[in-house]
Amino acid sequence: MSASTQNVYSFVSGKNWKLSLAEITTYLNARGCEFEVSEFSRSFFTIKTKTPLNASIIDDLGGALKIARVVAFVPTKRITDAFLEEDKQVKKQLKFDFPLDGLAEEMPRADSGKAVFGVSVYWSDPFFKPAGRAAQRFLGSAIKNELKEQGKKARFMGFPKDRNNPQLTPVEVLKQGLIESHSEALLCIGEAETALGTTIAVHNPFEFQKRDVDKPVQRKIFGISPRIAKIMVNLTRCTPGKVFLDPFCGVGNILQEALLAKARVIGVDVNRWCVDASKRNLRWVTQEYSLQGADYAVVQGDARDLRRKIGEEVDCIATEPDLGPALREVPTEAYAEKIVRSLTPLFQEFLYSAHKVLRKGGYLALVTPYVRTRSGKFVTIGIDGLAQRAGFEAVKPFDEVEFVGEAVAFPLKDLAAFVDLDERHKIGREISILQKT
Ligand SMILES: C[S@@+](CC[C@H](N)C(=O)[O-])C[C@H]1O[C@@H](n2cnc3c(N)ncnc32)[C@H](O)[C@@H]1O
Structure with missing residues (x-):
């Protein structure tokens, strides 16, 4: 995948991932939409399209839980170095690898005192799970700091204690209005590359x-x-x-x-x-x-x-x-x-x-x-x-x-x-x- 993130999307898959991927790719083909798949796994797919996708396509699909617009890629090795090897230098640098300022800019000002944001992390292989959990906390606090620097105050949405994976459900995203406020950051840890994006649509159960x-x-x-x-x-x-x-x-x-x-x-x-x-x-x-x-x-x-x-x-x-x-x-x-x-x-x-x-x-x-x-x-x-x-x-x-x-x-x-x-x-x-x- 080229470094460009123009028209690159992460699709979080429904529970039958092969069926979900078959549906999404057939749907795009049927509409003459040119695309390529650069990553697939049981939890998410990374798809680059020639022309931008409309977020409303989620309502046309039965097998996609979330769609995020990708804003940056980093090599997955940096994620594992930072969060599995605990390499402090890499961790520090990661804040600059990700355009957190841009993400924070899109998030609203908490005039009502109620602004919230969330971070969900998905991974292609269970091996990445510990890195995923650490990356979720890291991104949450880094975005919070960035928001502060921009004079914005927002609450970082936590999870119930028994939540197995650091992922907000579509219902949580809908109830908190995180799509409208561009306030869910989505990290997808792939085999070679990790994509950071903003969720633009979620499945409405x-x-x-x-x-x-x-x-x-x-x-x-x-x-x-x-x-x-x-x-x-x-x-x-x-x-x-x-x-x-x-x-x-x-x-x-x-x-x-x-x-x-x-x-x-x-x-x-x-x-x-x-x-x-x-x-x-x-x-x-x-x-x-x-x-x-x-x-x-x-x-x-x-x-x-x-x-x-x-x-x-x-x-x-x-x-x-x-x-x-x-x-x-x-x-x-x-x-x-x-x-x-x-x-x-x-x-x-x-x-x-x-x-x-x-x-x-x-x-x-x-x-x-x-x-x-x-x-x-x-x-x-x-x-x-x-x-x-x-x-x-x-x-x-x-x-x-x-x-x-x-x-x-x-x-x-x-x-x-x-x-x-x-x-x-x-x-x-x-x-x-x-x-x-
Ligand atoms: C498994 S059900 C389909 C259920 C359907 N997908 C739904 O969600 O309601 C099969 C249906 O086929 C109908 N059926 C059985 N034999 C048929 C036949 N030879 N020609 C037309 N319909 C038939 C039955 O009446 C039944 O409603």
């Missing part, structure tokens, strides 16, 4: 929660979270005006995220109750978010025979078909194989049917079952073979991403499927992206 639990009709057991639904919509490269289809739409969780992405939305479900539920939920989203010109239709039909119901070509499909029965216990391998075998015809017939309505080159983000078994092995449906037979190609989302510097991408380049699995899940989701050839 209240909005996602609202869409999850406040909508008129809910179905807890089958519902996909708004966060994963949004990621799936983005993985299909859905941009405003595109025609988007969810052919197993349930109560419309994926449809509502596509509607928020300003797509023209079509839902299909075999179950009449689901069709009505999706319509009610989409009407609610339209009102709740004042979506002007929202365009949606939900019809009862069979996803294995979409041409009968869909009279036009669609641009994107994201969907979660049935993933098997609700299981009380972790199944044996043999039983998991049986579940998957019983679902295979539905997936195969759906893929043939989707191929008929999707435009050539269009993308399909598909959830398939990822079944935990007693032996520890996971059983999957083998979607690649089914997809190929129906005329789709598996997409490797990192294939067309430019990784530079230390960001050696070999562990990612071949990745074509993403697993979303909580400890308590017996059947998780495997998300694949397919393209109609």
